[in-house]
Structures are given as structure tokens and as C-alpha cells.
Amino acid sequence: MKKIIAFDCDSTLSAIEGVDELARLAGPDVFRQVENLTNQAMDGEIAIEEVFGKRLDLINPTRDQCRQIGQMYLETIEPTAQETISALRSDGWECLIISGGFAACIEPLADNLDIKVIEAVPLLFNEDGSYAGYDADYPTTRNGGKPEILAKIKKTLTPDTLVMVGDGVSDLETSSIVDHFVAYTGYISRPKVVQNCMHEAKTLQKLLDILRVR
Numbered sequence: 001m002k003k004i005i006a007f008d009c010d011s012t013l014s015a016i017e018g019v020d021e022l023a024r025l026a027g028p029d030v031f032r033q034v035e036n037l038t039n040q041a042m043d044g045e046i047a048i049e050e051v052f053g054k055r056l057d058l059i060n061p062t063r064d065q066c067r068q069i070g071q072m073y074l075e076t077i078e079p080t081a082q083e084t085i086s087a088l089r090s091d092g093w094e095c096l097i098i099s100g101g102f103a104a105c106i107e108p109l110a111d112n113l114d115i116k117v118i119e120a121v122p123l124l125f126n127e128d129g130s131y132a133g134y135d136a137d138y139p140t141t142r143n144g145g146k147p148e149i150l151a152k153i154k155k156t157l158t159p160d161t162l163v164m165v166g167d168g169v170s171d172l173e174t175s176s177i178v179d180h181f182v183a184y185t186g187y188i189s190r191p192k193v194v195q196n197c198m199h200e201a202k203t204l205q206k207l208l209d210i211l212r213v214r
């Protein structure tokens with residue numbers, strides 16, 4: 001039995017929204033604008049692709065700032081994440097991260113959880129560490145990106161069971177691809193996601209009940 005479970009990162013594996021924290025480092029004005037755009041996108045009011053480049057242009061993140069966010073993800077890790085992921089793994093689940101966040105920021109958290117596969121947006125930097133753009137072709141920079149990645153995983157790895165866990169509309173979009181979509185509501189409960197989900201988990205540990213992991 002091949003079982004794969006994909007986790008969203010921001011407001012799921014960790015309490016923060018990495019892009020908002022990056023924006024905070026750029027000052028209060030940038031923060032307000034970016035937070036607003038993120039919320040509208042996660043609530044499904046505007047398309048992700050519409051806000052993606054706009055937010056990054058506002059923030060102009062350096063490589064060092066991305067490292068700081070990496071630390072912050074670690075400091076705000078979901079309290080039951082480590083034990084849950086280790087129990088899932090012992091039960092034969094392969095764990096991965098699928099995120100609209102930035103790979104450079106998420107890597108330390110993935111390392112901490114011993115998750116080898118991270119699907120997240122590559123950022124580009126100049127030699128001096130200043131921002132040089134992002135991979136605009138990357139699937140999670142747009143709506144439909146997470147289902148696109150999971151459809152590919154389904155085709156190439158042919159799991160018997162495929163699960164997605166997350167808090168946002170971009171996670172909910174995977175419902176048609178996966179066997180179980182779990183709305184994670186430990187940090188934010190988004191009405192559109194909760195109303196349309198198959199299962200709700202207020203802690204990651206609840207996944208062990210939902211998936212009947214002993």
C-alpha cells in the first residue's frame with residue numbers, strides 16, 4: 001500500500017504566513033498591503049497569480065531575510081507536527097510539502113521534519129543576495145497549481161491513497177484529485193474551506209484519527 005500525504009506549509013505546519021513575515025521586515029506600509037493581498041487570495045476573492053508578483057515586488061526580499069523567515073517557521077512549528085509526522089511515517093505514509101511559499105524559506109522546516117520533497121516557489125537572488133525575481137512558471141504561483149502538482153504525483157508515483165492537508169482555498173482546490181482533503185483550522189478557519197472540506201483538523205495530531213493511524 002503506497003500512501004502519500006501532502007502538507008501545506010503556511011498556517012498549517014507553522015503558525016505564520018511566510019510572505020507576510022517577509023513583508024513585515026520591509027516595514028509597516030508594505031506589510032499592510034501584502035497581508036491584505038494574501039488574505040484576499042487565500043479566501044478566494046482574487047486569483048493567486050494576480051497577487052504573486054505584486055507582493056514580491058513590494059517586498060523585494062533579500063536572501064538574508066529569507067533565512068530569517070526560515071528560522072521563524074521553525075520557531076512557530078505546529079505543536080503536534082513532529083510527533084504526527086513521525087507517527088504517519090512509521091505507519092508507512094510518505095510526507096511532502098506543497099506550498100505557494102518560497103522554497104528558500106521552507107527548507108529548514110522541511111529538514112527539521114525530515115521531509116525530503118518540497119514543492120514550493122523558487123526565488124532568484126543576485127550574487128550580493130538582493131532579490132532578482134521568481135520562477136513565474138512554477139505551478140503554485142497560480143490557482144490550480146496544487147492540484148496540478150498532485151495530479152503529476154498521482155500519475156508518476158501511483159499511490160493507493162493520496163491526502164492533502166491545508167488551510168487555504170489553494171489547498172481545497174486539490175479535493176478533486178486527492179482521496180481525502182483535510183482542512184487544517186488550528187490557526188485560521190476559512191469559511192469557504194471548512195464548508196467544502198471532507199474532514200477538519202484543529203491540530204495535526206487529529207490526522208492520526210482521520211486516517212486511522214495507530
Ligand SMILES: [Mg+2]
Pocket residue numbers: 008009010011012166167168
Ligand atoms: Mg496555508
